[in-house]
Amino acid sequence: MGLSDVETCLAATEAGAAVIRKAYGREPNRISKSGTDFATQADIDSERAIRAVLDAHRPGDSVLGEELGHDARDRSDRLWLVDPLCGTRNFAANTPLAAVNVALVIDGATSVAASAEPVSGELFWTDGSGAFARRDGVDHPLEPTNSSRLVEINADRPRNDHSVSAQLVVDLAFRAEFEPRILSSTLVVAWVAAGRRAAYVTDGPLLGDLHFAAGIAIAEAAGCVITALNGEPLHKADGAVISADEEVHSAVLRHLAPHLAQPR
Numbered sequence: 001m002g003l004s005d006v007e008t009c010l011a012a013t014e015a016g017a018a019v020i021r022k023a024y025g026r027e028p029n030r031i032s033k034s035g036t037d038f039a040t041q042a043d044i045d046s047e048r049a050i051r052a053v054l055d056a057h058r059p060g061d062s063v064l065g066e067e068l069g070h071d072a073r074d075r076s077d078r079l080w081l082v083d084p085l086c087g088t089r090n091f092a093a094n095t096p097l098a099a100v101n102v103a104l105v106i107d108g109a110t111s112v113a114a115s116a117e118p119v120s121g122e123l124f125w126t127d128g129s130g131a132f133a134r135r136d137g138v139d140h141p142l143e144p145t146n147s148s149r150l151v152e153i154n155a156d157r158p159r160n161d162h163s164v165s166a167q168l169v170v171d172l173a174f175r176a177e178f179e180p181r182i183l184s185s186t187l188v189v190a191w192v193a194a195g196r197r198a199a200y201v202t203d204g205p206l207l208g209d210l211h212f213a214a215g216i217a218i219a220e221a222a223g224c225v226i227t228a229l230n231g232e233p234l235h236k237a238d239g240a241v242i243s244a245d246e247e248v249h250s251a252v253l254r255h256l257a258p259h260l261a262q263p264r
Helices: 003-021 040-055 088-092 165-170 172-177 186-194 213-222 248-258
Strands: 029-034 037-040 061-065 067-072 075-086 100-106 109-117 120-125 131-135 140-141 148-156 179-181 199-204 223-225 240-243
Touching: 003 040, 003 075, 003 100, 003 109, 003 120, 029 040, 037 040, 040 061, 040 075, 040 100, 040 165, 075 088, 075 165, 075 213, 088 109, 100 213, 109 186, 109 213, 109 223, 120 213, 131 213, 165 199, 165 248, 172 179, 172 248, 186 213, 186 240, 199 248, 213 223, 213 240, 223 248, 240 248
Parallel strands: 061 075, 148 179, 148 199
Antiparallel strands: 029 037, 061 067, 075 100, 100 109, 109 120, 120 131, 131 140, 199 240, 223 240
16 A cells, blocks of 8 residues: 555655755755855755655655756646755754755645654654644644743845844834744744744745745644734735734734834
8 A cells, every 4th residue: 555645745754854864964065046045965865855755656746846846747736845954054054953844735725744853853744634743753742832932033034125024023012022033944833833932923925835835734733823914814915923822823913013014
């Protein structure tokens, strides 16, 4: 019997994570992209390992990867989104805060997804109904909580415009209620689902974004509250707020509102 979609997703994600784990701590071979952005050989090797699993178990499905581009195949209604290393700068600086993300989108909706932290070996995943963290081969249900009061801010997006989310870092009213953090990896989206962050805030259009698809699917399956920055449904407006519960979500939206009103 062949692997199910979720088993294929987990196998592919773990294959990519194994490549990153083996390369971690070594001097990376950097491949310049644009400006300060770069990939490493490990990014490319991770994506190749992921695609090898997908080729073996889902050869007819289409694949879109950050490093190797779009491979359109017979099943265009089934698209695998591959982010082989989210947090490349952290990885290159020997900082173990990065993720390998794989998600399957069927007819525009994410079906299964996984986000692996290569150095620790932890794997966050969803089968579309529940959300789990796999540690040492054992799966634990994810339980969001606001107890940390830590809110992750993605200050990387957008690069050439006014970043609404980044304004929270210096917002004294926000800081009186929450503790902002900036770690620059979508690994932290899964941390909201796991109760390690109270919320995550990012600018930018996210529909079909291969960096965020897996983490958002995991957070959604865990029961997190997710909207655009202005409180509208996700993808109906800019950015995302991903929160452990309604109390935190309402508070973050309240703090964001004055910054949304500023000229961009």
